[in-house]
Amino acid sequence: MKMSLSMTVNGVAREHEVEPRLLLVHYLREVLNLTGTHVGCDTSTCGACTVRLDGQAVKSCTMFAIQADGSEVKTIEGFAGEGGQLHPVQEGFWECHGLQCGYCTPGMIIAAAQLIERTPQPTEAQIRHGLEGNLCRCTGYQHIVEAVQYAAKKS
């Protein structure tokens, strides 16, 4: 049983027929070929799949695409501004070496951007707490914290 699905992804209207069990992350990756959103676990733990759904950071592995019918989704590919201007969080990650292998990075950037929206001048503790839904195995998080501080200053 396929169902019709329409949503706006990175500003582009999309329409497809999908199985209801198709996870949002698979819709983005396999149907739309937006492969910047990653899958790092199967228990909603790691946050590599984080995207923005109607302005809120969510784990796209823990949603069926059909639940996002009519919604607006933003993935890492749509995160830079007009003309490819990096988002301050993207810039912070680059400046502060907030990534090594880069696999957790898209989810981490989207979660960090949400954090700064809600807490514009976060303390280090708030940053660390705010990133509890995102695992990174490379950096030890310290440069990520610095990247978020950089972005908060810039924002």
Next chain:
Amino acid sequence: MIPAQFDYVAPATIDEAVSLLSQHQDEAKILAGGHSLIPAMKLRLAQPQLLIDIGRIKDLSYINEQDGQIRIGAMTTHYQLESNERLRAICPLLPECAAHIGDVQVRNKGTIGGSVAHADPAGDWPAAILALDAEMVAVGQQGERVIKAADFFVDMLTTALAPGEILREIRINAQDVGGRLGQSYMKVAQPASGFAVVGVAVNLALDAGGVCQSSRIGITGVAVKAYRASGVENALKGRVLDSQIIAAAAEHAADAVDANEDLYASADYRRHLARVYTRRAIEAASSRAH
């Protein structure tokens, strides 16, 4: 990672949802925020044939005050509760408990109704629900009924919701939380999952002289279901809450509790943590009441 096949329906009204659920009973599952159900489906620990998504029903997501009660729609997200300024003033336990759930992304999507109806023994909300003596409004084919918190949590992952019933709203009596309010939620999180090894919700009312008029203490994570620590409550009642009284009362936090055991904590240690965190949570609540 890939769930089994199912049929999906997103009814527009709660009545429609109730009717679908009654028709399909055990074959169907209600999909709210999905943050308990979807992970279970991805590991194929749950394989419902029909998902009834109540996310499209209008007006299931709200926080308002009516008839002396705080009323919370079942689809209200943890984040909406966490960030609600009015609640911070009139029922701070709700935002405080919400802030302890999962992580930011989980709180953005997960709902109080889904979490309460799922009744995970390590979930956070059940502790607060008990401490607030909340009422759960269930809708079934026979209409609505109100289930008291004390009757709601039946067993592990089992509530008093009848087959075919859907949790529609959670109500908290505002008059109960008047006076010199003291609330707190404290938790030991399992380091991998973030679930509660022990979570203690405290809701105190003190009189002007600092005497404990009433207290309700809900504890999650320790046993197969969340429970009220009535031994602690009795030991606090009518007493001025100094640290000795609090410490002595907290000793009863796990009386006669058959505690869970897992990789992180033995039953003994869990009971111990329940006592320590009960004391700390009462102290925090009591200091906020002063």
Next chain:
Amino acid sequence: MAKKFVGQSIKRTEDPRLIKGLGHYVDDIKLPETLHVAFVRSMYAHARVKEVDVSEAINAPGVVAVYTGADASALIGPVPCASALPDLKVPDHRVLATDKVYFVGHPIAAVVATNAYAARDAVDLIMVDYEELTPVVDVEEAAAEGGPFIHEKFGDNIAYKLTAGEGDIDAALAGADHVIKQRIVNQRLAPIAMEPRGVLARYLPGEEELTIWSSTQIPHLLRTQLALMIGMPENKLRVITPEVGGGFGSKLNVYAEEALLGWISMRLAKPVKWIETRRENMQATIHGRGQVGYLEIGCMNDGTLAGLRYNVFADLGAYYQLLTPAIPTLTGLMLSGCYKIPAIQINVTGVFTNKVATDAYRGAGRPEATYVVERALDLVAQELSMDVVEVRRKNFPAPEEFPFHTATGLFYDSGNYEGALKKALEMSDYAKLREEQAKARAEGRIVGIGVSTYVEICALGPSQAMPAGGWESATVRIEPTGKVTIMTGASPHGQGQETSFAQIAADELGVDIKDVTVIHGDTSIVQYGIGTFGSRATAVGGTAVFIAIQKLKEKAHKIASHLLQADATNVAFGESGFSLQKAKAAVASGVEVPEPDLPVGQAPAGALPEPETDGKHVTLQDVALAAHLAKDLPPDMEPGLSVTYFFEPKNFTFPFGTHIAVVEIDRETGDIKFQRYVAVDDCGKVINPMLVDGQIQGGIVQALGQALYEEVVYDEQGQLVTGTLMDYAIPKAAMLPHFELARTETPTDVNPLGVKGVGEAGTIGATPCIVNAVVDALAPFGVRHLDMPLKPETIWKLIH
């Protein structure tokens, strides 16, 4: 020439694509008509497989094929193990189980379907009839005589026994004033690269070419091994390593799935893809550590170390992966730590258990050794009531004693252990920390200070000491347009060598870093290489780049001299290319020649220009152009400007450092909170300080994970209890302190860059530091040792 880039915190050239989500990991590569593979894996630790019924699955929607051990195992060679040890028992490790399954997650059948969802559905339709056998789980019980035996033909579960070390250990311990004994466990850990493994294989029947995209650390070694396993010519097999989402040793391997996917693609003549789920990753990707050992350390009354013996049972799992039996031998090599110990002996018993193989996980045998040695030093200090710093100091070799020979048979290249220690003591204000600790204790608080002074073995390594070559290769090419291309056999996966190698090249060639591109991870483009592991990429691979550049410059110099019609000795290479040396130029013309502004060679829009020279200067770009046009080269000069160099290191390198942690324990709950964490690391010369800090921080956190949170747990039935990230805790941001980092810099003469390697330092130095801090905190309760992970409950029990 002044160094503009080396030594600077240059932002990574890798990052723009990664922060925009435009990098390509294996699963991001989409080929038309790709089929998807899912595996049926054993649900038991030890069982006989009586029947695998695939009849329902094969007819399921979307299913193209199902392969079992009966179909594939005889046609694909065994999963290789590169470790050769005397009398090593080698089980026949096939890509799919045949008659028996040996661990939970052991692959039994592969389903191929038109999409991943259909493949997963069909897995549930395959019925496996098992006869359960008694599982062998505990490593010490497994080593005992009497069954059950995992590989019945061996008659026991002992894979090998090995004794190593120098000096008369019996005499040393007999002559010591004190001999301290301690059982020490290095628990099993899961590497958890954030990107699980993944393979995409595409066979082109016309070209008879097989391309395998794999998330691996060793593309070339993988190609060789897969060619042997599948039985195809190596030069028809191409391995491409796209972005790799972390490895930590877990992708320094050759896995059954890699060979099987290639084989399936050849049979079906279609691309096939398998992406590991996290649950599969926990079950079937290698684990690390897994050692249960018995330490004996002998010392004199003044703290001088007399001898160290370590008898260790290594939990190898049921089968070998690439380096499984070799890992404990690295433990043996590092048992001298950074101390003078006259006699050392390790006795390894490698043991089969019904678990997935252990193999290289960040540090690979060395963290285990460092943990043992650094715990041993604290035990000595406690026994003698000496300060933990003093007992370390007492046994350091002095800087002038290098190269320092250890009783494990190594020669440490260079070191200044006192220097790093001193800096860490100053940064942490150690004396004051001890005062504060005394005060805190008087107040009833539980505060501990942990010190670890570590040395590690890096830059793996001389080929004599490596199972499959220890050199690394580089090609440096200056293209006709002047752009610089570097091809490295090291295949980084997050370490940032696209940047750091470009830094080296830009400085050496006097070009902008933007004009350098570093290519890696494609066996059809890059000359043979070894890979990235063992903290080797910069020390060995970077050196190959450096030397290739020197050779390339020699050739460029000859061409430039020819173009300038000058003797080579009168031509100098500088920022702007090759110039006639000023004094000599002036002498030659008889007049003072002003220094002209030189144009940088520009890539032409259309046809190639002619090389330009004013007779006094020629840019490197013009030399490159001349080399490629080859119209005017020195006689007998080979055209082109490209050098390939294979660098063979003459030794390992031995980075070192001092870590100091301060912890406070919650008396009521046993919770551990960090107050400080200070790390002074010495990895020799530093190419990019920001990247080095990143390696240290990440390494410390993995160490911290082992110390406090992580443990792969199998229950008595061999079921994997920690099978998901909801059960296996890796550190999150909020669990960690802010690290205070500093460096000392003791160069090495092992390579001309003077770099030592840093990828594993944090993981090696930090684990014992943290445990030492907690044990120190608990010393007033009579605690002298604790096994990891240090769970609050354990600590609480000790306090009460």
